[in-house]
Structures are given as structure tokens and as C-alpha cells.
Amino acid sequence: MRTHSVLRTSTKLLMPPIMLFALYVQFHGDYGPGGGFQAGVIFAVAFILFTLIFGPARARRVAPEWVTTPMCALGVLLYAGVGVATMLLGGTYLDYNMLAHDPHHGQHLGILLVELGVGLTVWAVMVTIFLTFVERHAQREAAADPDAEEDGHA
Amino acid sequence: MEQVIDIVLLAFMVVVALAMIHLRNLFAVVMLSGIFSLLSAALFVVMDAVDVAFTEAAVGAGISTVLMLGTLALTAREESPRPRRHALLPLAVVTVTGAALIYGTLDMPHFGDPDAPIHQHVAPRYIVDSPREVGPPNMVTSVLASYRGYDTLGETTVIFTAGMGVMVLLGGLRSRRRKRRDPASPGSDTGETRP
Numbered sequence: 001m002r003t004h005s006v007l008r009t010s011t012k013l014l015m016p017p018i019m020l021f022a023l024y025v026q027f028h029g030d031y032g033p034g035g036g037f038q039a040g041v042i043f044a045v046a047f048i049l050f051t052l053i054f055g056p057a058r059a060r061r062v063a064p065e066w067v068t069t070p071m072c073a074l075g076v077l078l079y080a081g082v083g084v085a086t087m088l089l090g091g092t093y094l095d096y097n098m099l100a101h102d103p104h105h106g107q108h109l110g111i112l113l114v115e116l117g118v119g120l121t122v123w124a125v126m127v128t129i130f131l132t133f134v135e136r137h138a139q140r141e142a143a144a145d146p147d148a149e150e151d152g153h154a
Numbered sequence: 155m156e157q158v159i160d161i162v163l164l165a166f167m168v169v170v171a172l173a174m175i176h177l178r179n180l181f182a183v184v185m186l187s188g189i190f191s192l193l194s195a196a197l198f199v200v201m202d203a204v205d206v207a208f209t210e211a212a213v214g215a216g217i218s219t220v221l222m223l224g225t226l227a228l229t230a231r232e233e234s235p236r237p238r239r240h241a242l243l244p245l246a247v248v249t250v251t252g253a254a255l256i257y258g259t260l261d262m263p264h265f266g267d268p269d270a271p272i273h274q275h276v277a278p279r280y281i282v283d284s285p286r287e288v289g290p291p292n293m294v295t296s297v298l299a300s301y302r303g304y305d306t307l308g309e310t311t312v313i314f315t316a317g318m319g320v321m322v323l324l325g326g327l328r329s330r331r332r333k334r335r336d337p338a339s340p341g342s343d344t345g346e347t348r349p
Contacts, residue, residue: 025208030290033204035298037309041212048220072317079307094303104289111290111299118310125317126217132324133224140228 004053011053018046026119030108036115040122047127056134063131068124075121082113156200163197178233180226188219205294 026039051059083094091098096110170190174183191214198207263270280297288296298306 029295030292032292033208033294035205035295038205038208038212041209041217045212045216048217069321072314076307076310076314079310083303083307094307096300103287107288107300108290111288111295114299114303114306115295118306121310121314121317125313128317129221129320130224132320133221133228136324137224137227 007053011049015046015050018049019043022046026115027112029115030111036118037122039115040119041126043119043123044126044130048130051131051134056131056138059131060135063127068128068131071120071124072128073121075117075119075124078117078120079114082110082117086110159200160197163193163200167193167197178235179231180233181223181231183233184219184222184226187222188215191215191218205292 022039022043022045025034025042026036029035029039047059047063050062082096082099086095086098087093089098094110094114096107097103099106099109167190170186170193174186174190177183177186191210195207195210195215198204198210267273280293280301284293284296284301285291288300290296
């Protein structure tokens with residue numbers, strides 16, 4: 001992909017707006033369409049675009065396995081943890097009213113944390129699945145042709 | 155006017171679905187499935203379900219298409235030709251099932267009917283009480299994250315499980331490193347003859 005300078009440059013230009021839009025969708029879900037699911041997917045799209053143009057090896061440097069793999073579980077744990085926190089504060093499971101003195105603030109905080117958990121898990125899982133597919137492909141190419149570069153960007 | 159758009163979009167979806175059945179080139183089929191998702195997203199926008207449309211466009215038209223292309227890179231681009239034979243039994247099953255489904259729709263409330271059971275069950279409560287009970291102006295978020303918090307936790311767990319499944323099946327984590335050291339291990343099913 002070294003020669004595709006148009007693709008490389010436009011990818012670099014597109015990535016920040018995509019990620020910013022994902023954050024907007026994530027944190028503006030209370031007011032407009034969107035939420036954790038959509039935001040996680042859009043954030044993952046930025047990484048997928050990067051992988052398509054620059055290859056899995058460089059993508060793994062941006063999103064290493066030790067970040068994405070625990071992140072898959074971290075989102076679910078954050079979500080479930082909010083439920084445990086509301087129970088410890090004296091409410092029922094996922095009763096966000098307990099999180100603050102004002103029920104509205106509690107609901108707001110609870111929804112924010114829960115959506116963040118959803119976003120984290122969705123992002124991490126999407127990136128993991130895609131990179132696993134691509135790395136498997138690169139591995140096969142390398143097995144078929146030992147002289148070829150494995151990461152595909154060189 | 156809205157119904158005209160609905161009919162046009164649904165007609166496009168039928169055409170795309172028929173094309174997907176006929177084509178043997180899997181690359182084209184994957185692209186058409188992305189178009190199918192985008193059409194249904196447009197349909198959801200017409201129905202004012204923007205949250206669902208957003209998800210359909212991002213997941214159905216975006217991520218699924220990319221993952222399918224990734225799968226194609228690992229498998230084959232062409233569907234292997236099947237011997238042509240008359241399949242009367244499957245045709246009968248499909249016809250009877252389709253007829254039963256159409257018969258079932260006759261009893262259903264009309265499209266957009268405000269008296270339909272779905273609009274009389276919990277929806278009025280969400281519409282009336284959610285600004286006071288939960289707060290966010292987007293009621294979909296209130297329902298998704300607060301009223302139906304358990305469901306969403308379950309959905310997140312499903313996505314987590316999918317990720318773990320792919321990692322285990324496609325040799326993420328440790329098994330990949332082991333394979334790299336020992337390329338002739340029984341687990342490696344690359345199907346390529348090694349030099």
C-alpha cells in the first residue's frame with residue numbers, strides 16, 4: 001500500500017473526524033440518536049480503515065492485543081459493576097436512582113456509565129474480530145509464500 | 155408520499171434479495187447484502203426510527219460487510235456450482251410456510267395503527283413518564299439503558315461472547331504463538347502445501 005498515496009493521505013485525514021463523531025455519538029446519545037452500540041462500531045471503523053490501508057502489524061501497534069482483549073471484558077464488567085454499585089448503595093440491581101442524591105442525576109450518571117461499558121465492549125470486540133480475521137489471512141499468505149512480508153505494509 | 159417511498163424501498167429490497175440468490179460471485183453477494191442493510195436503514199428512517207436506522211447502517215451495512223469480506227479472503231470468492239435438480243419438496247415447504255405467514259398477517263393490526271397492541275402496552279407509560287422518571291430527551295436511550303437495562307446487559311454479554319468465540323476459534327491468544335513455533339501442529343488447517 002506504500003504507493004497508494006491518495007488512499008493513505010485520505011485515511012489519515014478521515015480518521016480523526018470518524019473518531020470524534022464516534023465520541024459525539026457516544027456521549028450525545030441521551031439527546032439525539034445514538035449510544036454505546038453505534039459509537040463502539042464507528043470507533044472500530046476508524047481502526048478497520050487504518051488496518052485496511054496500513055496493514056495489521058501497524059494496527060496492532062495502535063491497538064495491541066493486551067489493550068483490546070481486556071477491553072472486551074472491561075465494558076461488560078463496567079456495566080455489571082454499575083448494577084453491583086447500585087445494590088451496595090441500597091437499591092435494586094441497575095437502579096440508577098441510587099447513584100446520586102437527585103434521581104435524575106443518578107439516572108444520567110448510570111446511563112452514561114452503562115453506555116460507556118457498551119461502547120468499550122463493542123469497540124474492542126469489533127476490532128478483535130476484524131484483526132483476528134486479517135492476521136489469520138496474513139499468516140496464511142506467509143505460510144504459502146515464506147519470502148513475503150507478513151504484515152503486508154512493507 | 156411516505157407510502158410511495160416505503161413501496162419503492164421494499165421493491166428495491168426484493169430485487170436485491172433475488173439478485174443475491176441468483177449470483178454465484180460471493181463478493182457481489184456480500185456487497186448486495188450491504189446494500190440490503192442500507193435500504194432497510196433508509197426504511198427505518200422513513201418510519202422515524204432513527205436509532206434503529208443508525209445501528210442498521212453502522213452494523214449491518216458497515217461492519218458486517220467488512221467482516222464478510224474478511225471471511226471471503228479466508229475462504230473462496232465463488233460459490234461452488236451445485237448440480238441442478240428439481241427440488242419439489244423444498245419448494246412446497248417454502249410455499250406453504252409463506253402462505254401461512256401471509257395468512258397470519260391478515261389478523262394483524264394495520265401498519266401504523268395507533269390502537270395496535272404494541273402501542274397500548276408499555277409505550278404510553280414510557281412516553282408519559284420517562285421524562286420525569288429517567289430524564290434524557292431521547293426516550294430510546296431511557297428505554298434501552300434504564301427501563302430495559304437487563305436486556306442491554308445481556309446484549310453486551312452476547313457481543314463479548316462473540317468476540318471470545320472468534321478469538322478461540324480463529325486462533326487468537328496463545329494458540330497462535332504455539333502454531334508459529336510449530337507450523338506442522340495438528341491444529342493448523344491452512345490447506346496449503348508447505349515448501
